[in-house]
Amino acid sequence: MAGTEPGKQLAEGKTKIIYELPNNEVLVQSKDRISANNALRTNDLEGKAAISNNTACKVFEFLSKIGVKNHFIAKHSDTSFTAANCDMIPIEWVTRRVATGSFLKRNAGVKEGYRFAPVKLEFFYKDDAAGDPQWSAEQIIESKLTCGGLVIGRHQVDMMSKMTVVIFEVLEKAWMSLDCSLIDMKIEFGVSAKTGEIVLADIIDSDSWRLWPKGDRRLMKDKQVYREFKEVTSEGLQQVIRNFQWVADQLDSFIPSPKGQAVVIMGSPSDMVHGEKIRDLCLSFGFPCHLRVSSAHKGTDETLNIVAQYEASGIATVFIAVAGRSNGLGPVLSGNTSFPVINCPPVKAEWGPQDIWSSLRLPSGLGCSTVMSADGAAWCAAQMLSLTDHVIWSTIRARQMNTWLALKAADFKLQTTADTN
Structure with missing residues (x-):
């Protein structure tokens, strides 16, 4: 993909910039920047952009292999990748297997380590000024968000909820094969300008999840280490970058030879x-x-x-x-x-x-x-x-999900047609 020159800047977040490309594509450029607590804490972190980009590319390649629809096209450079242009849906979809972090603050009496089976699904409206408030499914539906010409209603919320849980489960299974527990994660969706479909979008890197090797919180390799610093030091930031590199290295084993x-x-x-x-x-x-x-x-x-x-x-x-x-x-x-x-x-x-x-x-x-x-x-x-074999397991799970989504989409189309007649 070298030689593809980015066009105008479309958006900029705390850790990435989105540039326009031809053919309804974009360039997702990561930054050497880390933030936490809604950007109340931010630091430059040399090398993070390359590690985050490498992590995201490997995760999307795995998800593409097993059949999960997403916006990823190809790695562009050490710090960027190309993707389908999407009108982003301003909701963070959070899946939890183990109670920890902010969930404990919002749910007094629940002890850390409580295991959710099935997984716990939560929604947060993306609004930095308001601190990304938690929303219910009903709030999303009643807000009538319009993205890419699509009004987000009950059918769309159901579809994204299904996809969120399956994406968590297949990544959890992959990390489990490496003796590492995926504790929770957040993802986002967008409406593809190419197809009009809702697809997994944005970026998945070490800012997106909690990972506990051997299921031990003390061995955490995620951004929580940075969040918990009483004082940010250069030594602490180096520990964070080593943790993020460890995660990126482990992802090389996500797609092993068939067993x-x-x-x-x-x-x-x-x-x-x-x-x-x-x-x-x-x-x-x-x-x-x-x-x-x-x-x-x-x-x-x-x-x-x-x-x-x-x-x-x-x-x-x-x-x-x-x-x-x-x-x-x-x-x-x-x-x-x-x-x-x-x-x-x-x-x-x-x-x-x-x-x-x-x-x-x-x-x-x-x-x-x-x-x-x-x-x-x-x-x-x-x-x-x-x-x-977690890859075969994940492929089956993704195919089952895609069948469910196709039926849901057909029902939505039928209901929409009936409403206009």
């Missing part, structure tokens, strides 16, 4: 189209899927050799048996491996009931499941592997 795999074993080469469809769907979840051909009836020894190869790999594996007619493949696999087995027969209309029955009626001591569609088999394999 699991699927193996589609087909009873015949004629099952290839069905097997390839399952493979492609598995790949879309971010884990490898291998295609093999072996008949449990005609080549039992070779079938078991294939199983042994994958058992010896040391990688968590889900076997998917694709066999029609008399399905002995799934039961033979299930009876000879500890890995999970999914039957997904390529059902033909003329013998469909019999083919399905041969997958469902199992001898005792076998546990293979039967899924009728290629899509369902891939989803089932993904959910199994998600138990030990």
Whole structure:
């Protein structure tokens, strides 16, 4: 992206500046500046801009990979990134897993460490002069905020609430994989000038969340360290910059190599189209899927050799048996491996009931499941592997959210059309 020159300044905040770019894009430029308590405390902090930008880019890249819609386009320089131009919705959406900080001040009697399950969702109207007051969902709806030509009503609040919780959950899961607890975080949304959609926008960096390695508040790596200084010193600021760099470094491990795999074993080469469809769907979840051909009836020894190869790999594996007619493949696999087995027969209309029955009626001591569609088999394999892979887990969560959002948007469109008729 080098060579893209920023245009006029569109906005400036405490820690960033937004510049206009062509094609409804903007440049988000971070500052070497840290602030707290609604800017009652501010300091220059050399190196913060680059660390904040690096952090934000890695977080948005992770969220983009798993399917969360956001404004991020690409890293532009060490201290800036390009994004879709958005009309920002002036609400901070805060998600809390653990009670701490300002929540304790506003909720007397709640002890620090109280764990919210499900997570606690709060809203704050962005108004520096008023100290960013807390709002209810009803206040947001009744204020009839208009952003990007869209009036923010009940449907939009519901959609952003859903997105906020899911974004927190997937980032929490990623940090959990690194033995670090995501305690709370704040995010913002905007209406994209390109699509008219509500998307995650602004910036996510170490100003945005609380992080406690090993779940220990004493090891905090977030801006709370700066907030709690009785007196700001150069040594203290260096500690803050080291903490922020630690966070940015950890994010390199947010997207590890896949920890699991699927193996589609087909009873015949004629099952290839069905097997390839399952493979492609598995790949879309971010884990490898291998295609093999072996008949449990005609080549039992070779079938078991294939199983042994994958058992010896040391990688968590889900076997998917694709066999029609008399399905002995799934039961033979299930009876000879500890890995999970999914039957997904390529059902033909003329013998469909019999083919399905041969997958469902199992001898005792076998546990293979039967899924009728290629899509369902891939989803089932993904959910199994998600138990030990946070990227797959997050991809599933994001897809479920996107389905929910699409239904919500369709309902909103229907209601809007009905109101105008």
